Amino acid sequence: MVFALQHYDTLAILLLVLALMPFEGNCSSQNHHRERRPLHKSLHFTLFQHATINRTGYVIVNGMKGEEGMSEKTIPFGTLYVFQDPLTAKANRSSKQRGTAEGTSITSGLDGLSSILVAKLTLRVKNHKGSISIVGGINNLDRSDYPVVGGTEDFLFVHGYVTSFPIDLKSPTVVYKNEFHLYWPPYPPLASLKN
Ligand SMILES: *[C@@H]1O[C@H](CO)[C@@H](O)[C@H](O)[C@H]1NC(C)=O
Numbered sequence: 103m104v105f106a107l108q109h110y111d112t113l114a115i116l117l118l119v120l121a122l123m124p125f126e127g128n129c130s131s132q133n134h135h136r137e138r139r140p141l142h143k144s145l146h147f148t149l150f151q152h153a154t155i156n157r158t159g160y161v162i163v164n165g166m167k168g169e170e171g172m173s174e175k176t177i178p179f180g181t182l183y184v185f186q187d188p189l190t191a192k193a194n195r196s197s198k199q200r201g202t203a204e205g206t207s208i209t210s211g212l213d214g215l216s217s218i219l220v221a222k223l224t225l226r227v228k229n230h231k232g233s234i235s236i237v238g239g240i241n242n243l244d245r246s247d248y249p250v251v252g253g254t255e256d257f258l259f260v261h262g263y264v265t266s267f268p269i270d271l272k273s274p275t276v277v278y279k280n281e282f283h284l285y286w287p288p289y290p291p292l293a294s295l296k297n
Pocket residue numbers: 155156273274
């Protein structure tokens with residue numbers, strides 16, 4: 103009788119353990135999954151763009167004439183400019199190249215202070231390779247925020263924005279500091295977005 107009872111207990115414990123095991127297994131693998139892949143993926147980094155007039159960028163079409171009195175910050179209305187600039191990890195041109203910016207801008211402000219920009223940025227950063235496309239307005243006197251309208255390869259479906267401002271206006275090369283804020287779907291609620 104005693105032996106039989108002991109036997110029964112062992113069986114009950116074994117059944118209990120077997121019943122719990124798959125459930126526990128599921129639970130821990132889900133937790134694991136969540137740790138490794140956060141729900142909202144984003145990437146934040148900075149690259150420096152080196153724009154050299156008549157070497158990496160050219161005025162293809164001259165803007166409207168007769169704009170006397172314009173300052174050096176203004177570009178004649180209608181000017182079409184095309185560029186292919188290197189993007190480097192640091193402000194120093196000799197630092198590691200992380201990408202290329204190909205694009206065009208057209209001066210669209212009658213005062214010559216603003217332009218429309220369309221560009222494709224080819225990137226190799228933080229184990230990600232591919233391109234993003236940006237479209238937006240350039241403000242000659244302030245920083246410019248360009249919405250990211252999409253991407254390719256590792257940047258497929260990204261949205262976000264690129265903030266750009268000149269840090270070195272020494273002619274003939276102008277250096278821009280570009281800050282990238284990229285987000286993959288599903289997108290986080292706006293209130294939780296942090297730089
Ligand atoms: C670039 O080239 C154009 C046409 O040759 C010239 O008029 C302009 O002065 C050059 N700009 C600079 C900054 O060298």
